[in-house]
Amino acid sequence: MFLETIEKANDIKQIDRESWGELAQEIRQFLIEKISVTGGHLGSNLGAVELTMALHLALSLPEDKIIWDVGHQSYTHKILTGRKSGFESLRQFHGLSGFPKRKESCCDVFDTGHSSTSISAGLGLVKARDLRGESNVVVSVIGDGSLTGGMAYEALNNAAKLETNFIIILNDNNMSISENVGGVSKYLNNIRTATGYLDLKAGIYHALQGAKRGNNTIRTIRKVKSSFKQLVIPGMLFEDMGITYLGPVDGHNIEGLVRVIGEARRVKGPVLIHALTQKGKGYVPAERHPARFHGAEPFDIETGLPSKPRTVANYTDVFSTVMCKLGQRDKNIVAITAAMPDGTGLKRFRNMYPDRFFDVGIAEEHAVTFAAGLAAGGLKPVVAVYSSFLQRAYDQILHDVCLQKLPVIFAIDRAGLVGSDGETHQGIFDFTYLTGIPNMCVCAPKNKWELSDMMKFAVSYHGPIAVRYPRGSAYDGLKAYRAPVELGKAEWIYKEWEIALFAVGSMVRTAENVREQLKNKGYGVSLVNARFVKPIDEEAVREACRDHVLIVTLEENVSCGGYGEKVLDCMNRNGFSNHYLNISIPDAYVEHGDVEALKREVGIDADGVTRRILQALEAGV
Numbered sequence: 001m002f003l004e005t006i007e008k009a010n011d012i013k014q015i016d017r018e019s020w021g022e023l024a025q026e027i028r029q030f031l032i033e034k035i036s037v038t039g040g041h042l043g044s045n046l047g048a049v050e051l052t053m054a055l056h057l058a059l060s061l062p063e064d065k066i067i068w069d070v071g072h073q074s075y076t077h078k079i080l081t082g083r084k085s086g087f088e089s090l091r092q093f094h095g096l097s098g099f100p101k102r103k104e105s106c107c108d109v110f111d112t113g114h115s116s117t118s119i120s121a122g123l124g125l126v127k128a129r130d131l132r133g134e135s136n137v138v139v140s141v142i143g144d145g146s147l148t149g150g151m152a153y154e155a156l157n158n159a160a161k162l163e164t165n166f167i168i169i170l171n172d173n174n175m176s177i178s179e180n181v182g183g184v185s186k187y188l189n190n191i192r193t194a195t196g197y198l199d200l201k202a203g204i205y206h207a208l209q210g211a212k213r214g215n216n217t218i219r220t221i222r223k224v225k226s227s228f229k230q231l232v233i234p235g236m237l238f239e240d241m242g243i244t245y246l247g248p249v250d251g252h253n254i255e256g257l258v259r260v261i262g263e264a265r266r267v268k269g270p271v272l273i274h275a276l277t278q279k280g281k282g283y284v285p286a287e288r289h290p291a292r293f294h295g296a297e298p299f300d301i302e303t304g305l306p307s308k309p310r311t312v313a314n315y316t317d318v319f320s321t322v323m324c325k326l327g328q329r330d331k332n333i334v335a336i337t338a339a340m341p342d343g344t345g346l347k348r349f350r351n352m353y354p355d356r357f358f359d360v361g362i363a364e365e366h367a368v369t370f371a372a373g374l375a376a377g378g379l380k381p382v383v384a385v386y387s388s389f390l391q392r393a394y395d396q397i398l399h400d401v402c403l404q405k406l407p408v409i410f411a412i413d414r415a416g417l418v419g420s421d422g423e424t425h426q427g428i429f430d431f432t433y434l435t436g437i438p439n440m441c442v443c444a445p446k447n448k449w450e451l452s453d454m455m456k457f458a459v460s461y462h463g464p465i466a467v468r469y470p471r472g473s474a475y476d477g478l479k480a481y482r483a484p485v486e487l488g489k490a491e492w493i494y495k496e497w498e499i500a501l502f503a504v505g506s507m508v509r510t511a512e513n514v515r516e517q518l519k520n521k522g523y524g525v526s527l528v529n530a531r532f533v534k535p536i537d538e539e540a541v542r543e544a545c546r547d548h549v550l551i552v553t554l555e556e557n558v559s560c561g562g563y564g565e566k567v568l569d570c571m572n573r574n575g576f577s578n579h580y581l582n583i584s585i586p587d588a589y590v591e592h593g594d595v596e597a598l599k600r601e602v603g604i605d606a607d608g609v610t611r612r613i614l615q616a617l618e619a620g621v
Contacts (some may be wrong), residue, residue, distance in 0.1 A: 002026055008082040009061040009107050012053060020057075020254045024049050027076055028282040034087040036301045039420065040098055041072040043280040043293040044143075047173050047251075051141070051275055052076035054257030055169075058265075059137055062106040065125050069118035069142040071099035072295075073171070074108075081107040091420035093593025093601070098421060113424020114392065115362045116149025118142050119168060123159050126166045137167065137265055144172040145339060148361030159270040160242035167264045168243070168272045171251065173279040173290075238272050247274030252281065291342050295421075312476075315469040316413055318448045320345030322455045323382065323411075327353050333380045333459060336360065338367045344384035344413055364389055368396035368408070375406040380459050386414040387427025387468070394433060402439040402464050409458045410434075410466040415444070416506055416556030417585075417599060418471045422592030427470075428585050431504075432561030434466055435534040441465040441487070442533040444505030448474035449482055450531075457485040468533075470506045470556065472595065477509060481529070490537035496524040499613065500544040500551050504530045504563050507554035507583075513606035514554075518613065533563045538570050545576040552581045552613060556604065559584040581616050583609050 002015055003026040015023055027049050035042045053076065055066055061081065068074045078086070078096070083105065089095025100108040110121045122140030129136055146152060147170065159166055235245030244267050249260050257275065264271045280286025285304025286293040298307040327333050327349055334356040341347045341359055350357040360367045364385060371381035390397075390412060401408045415427040434442050441463060445451040451469055458465045483491045490502070499518060503511035508529050515525045526548065528540055533555075544551055551571065553564035564582035571578065585602050599605040603612065 003030060003079070003084070006080055006082070006084065009080065010056070011082075012056045012080055017255065020053065024053060024254070025282070027053075027079060030079065030084065030087075031075055032283055032301060034090060035296060036299050036307075038087070038090040038092065039295075039297045039299075040090050041075070041294060042283070042296045043286045043290045044073040044173075045075040046281050046283055046286055047277045047279040048073040048141075048171060049076050049281070050252045050254045051169070051171060051257060051277060052080065054254050054261060055139060055141075056080045057254070058258045058261040059139070062109070064137040065109045065122075065139065066107075067110045067118045067122045067125070067138075067140045068100055068112055069140065069146045070115045071112035073141075073143070074100050077107070078105070081105050091422070091592050093591070093597045095592075097592055099424060111424070113421070114389065115146040116142070116151040118146070119152055119155035119159060122166065122168070123155055123162075126162065126164065130164050137165065139167040139169060139261075141169045141171055144170060144174065145362055148339065149363055150365060156238070156241055156243065156270075162270050163268060165265060165267055166270045167261070168270065170247075170272055170274045171277055172248070172274060173251075173277045235272070235274060242270070244269060244271040245274065246271060248276050249273065251275035251277035310473075312473045313448065314472055315448065315451060315474045316343070316345040316471075318451050318474050319384070319411055319413070319455070319469070320348050322452045323349045323384075324352055326455065326459055327356065330380065330459065331356075332378065333382065334358065334374055336367050336371050336374075336381055336383045338362055338364045338385060338389065340384075340386070343386070344411070346384050364393040365396050368393040369400045371408045372396070372400040372404065372406050375401075375408050376404070380407060380409065382409045382411055382459075384411040384413065386425070387412050387416075387430045388414065388418075388425045391429065391433065397434070397440070397464070398437050402437045405439050405463050407462055408464050409455075409461075410464075411455070412466055412468040414471045415468040416470045417590060417595050417602075419595040419598065420592050423589040426590050428556065428558050428590065430466070430468060431533050431555065431557040431563055435566070436561060439464055440534060442468065443485075443531055444468045444533065446475065446481075446491075446503075446505065446508035446529045446531075447478055448476055449479060450485070450529075453482065453485045454531075457487075461487070468505060475506075475509050477512065478529075485531070488532045488535035488537055490531050490540040491529040492526070492540070493529055494525070494527040496526045497547055498524040498549055500526045500528060500548040501554060502528045502530050502541070502544070502552065502563075502567060503554040504533060504556070506556050507604070510604065510606050510609065511554050514609045514613070517606065517610040521614070523617075530563060533566070536563070536566050536570065538574075541567055541570045542574055542576070545571060545574070545578050548578065550579045550581065550613070550617065552583060552609075554583040554604070554609065557584060558587055560587050579616070581613060583612065 002019055002023040031045055086096030091098045099113050102108050102111055118140040122138050126138045238245045246260055249256055260273055264273055279290040280293055335346050335349050336358045337344050337346050339362045341350050371383045374381040418425050434440050443454055445454050454467045458467050481493050501511045511527055515527050518525045553567050555563045562584050564584055
């Protein structure tokens with residue numbers, strides 16, 4: 001087993017060239033076996049095995065730097081830098097992260113998790129290198145899916161000015177999470193044959209320089225070459241930006257990759273290597289169903305099917321069903337996703353109403369302003385997006401949607417703690433960054449029926465509105481409590497005395513459990529389903545303050561700028577001095593792990609909340 005000899009960075013260089021293919025097979029088998037147990041990003045990692053090996057063979061880590069865009073394809077990199085034992089706890093609480101982490105290894109030079117950032121970060125490392133007088137190699141690896149993000153082009157435009165080496169590797173597998181769309185994808189698909197043009201160009205220029213009338217000849221060649229290059233040279237988009245293009249190359253040919261990386265190191269400026277790879281390579285189920293194995297749950301290796309098939313609908317499923325029904329009733333409803341028709345539940349809507357479905361690629365900023373344009377044109381756009389990804393479009397929400405009071409609906413999936421993807425994916429900031437924007441309305445359902453009702457309310461609302469719901473199984477409790485959704489109106493579920501629990505969205509279920517524990521200890525406990533975080537139901541707050549000693553707010557959001565602060569502000573403005581306790585996530589990033597474990601860690605699980613309330617009561621608050 002060659003893999004057993006890999007204990008630290010650069011150990012791969014001790015393996016004979018003839019054995020590289022066998023090592024690649026061992027790595028693939030290792031990944032399949034480990035991820036089948038823990039879950040994780042399988043398809044992207046299987047597709048990047050040879051590319052990663054070539055980088056480690058051609059570079060010297062940690063002196064040389066590799067920045068992985070998104071970072072979900074960095075598992076082989078972790079194996080080759082001595083972390084294979086950590087795969088037993090991959091993406092588990094206090095275990096190995098599924099993304100690059102600087103605190104985890106000196107070979108991880110930049111924390112990533114969102115797309116289209118690696119070229120910007122790499123360019124920063126290049127300039128830092130140059131200013132410090134160093135000579136290490138910097139490589140940014142970016143997928144063709146990430147290349148649909150505008151930030152990548154901002155960085156490419158800036159990188160074109162470089163006069164020192166900077167290597168960009170385009171890992172082109174025609175996939176992001178789902179199949180890529182748009183002009184960039186079409187352009188890359190048209191590049192199919194490599195060329196010796198660059199070597200020929202360098203040779204001709206070198207021979208002519210210094211010769212009699214040589215420089216005049218060079219200038220003449222430069223005047224006529226551009227139109228010819230447009231016909232015969234792949235990668236002209238990058239060449240025209242001032243970036244040397246090498247490729248396309250076989251992304252699974254280790255020897256060829258090592259050679260081209262060596263060539264790229266000699267370029268005095270930015271250089272892009274275009275590597276063609278296959279997502280899921282080496283594992284037939286992942287090759288056939290790459291989207292399913294992007295972020296895989298534990299699965300049976302032989303069949304590729306989940307080990308624990310989902311039997312209960314999740315919130316994404318409920319949203320999917322509601323969208324299809326709404327689309328049937330109203331032809332003005334359109335749906336937008338940023339490269340995630342499967343993840344956001346819009347695949348069924350796309351199949352039913354293809355003319356009213358828009359996948360804009362990994363471009364959240366564009367998605368939001370595009371939606372604003374659709375709304376200005378008289379349609380009812382629904383932007384389905386994960387909470388952590390909507391952060392990337394903050395200015396567009398503020399400037400292009402809310403400033404004009406346009407009726408754009410934000411269906412915010414994966415809100416709250418999402419678990420194993422960790423800090424970069426936890427959706428714990430949306431209450432804070434959305435409610436600070438004028439004209440924005442924000443609500444959160446307590447169960448699957450209320451999600452349906454809130455979506456129906458949202459499409460009838462004449463302004464910007466966000467409906468926020470969590471990852472995981474849709475709660476089917478409290479079915480009997482289904483008061484009509486009214487703007488800014490909370491729902492009293494249980495009305496008693498002494499303690500009033502104001503819970504938002506997913507925390508209503510937690511508050512039910514807390515209420516039972518407190519009642520078993522003899523306390524009178526009211527439970528209010530807040531429903532709206534902006535505007536909050538101030539009358540419900542005032543009513544609770546008149547009849548209760550302790551007001552408790554519960555939310556799956558950071559405390560700073562969250563629902564609790566708004567309730568406390570309401571109490572203060574109305575002159576109430578009731579005891580108050582805010583249950584929320586601390587002002588910190590939350591690591592990866594099982595959601596229930598994370599809730600216990602940050603103190604928002606039912607037992608932890610009950611304990612904190614009892615401690616507050618015993619201390620006289």
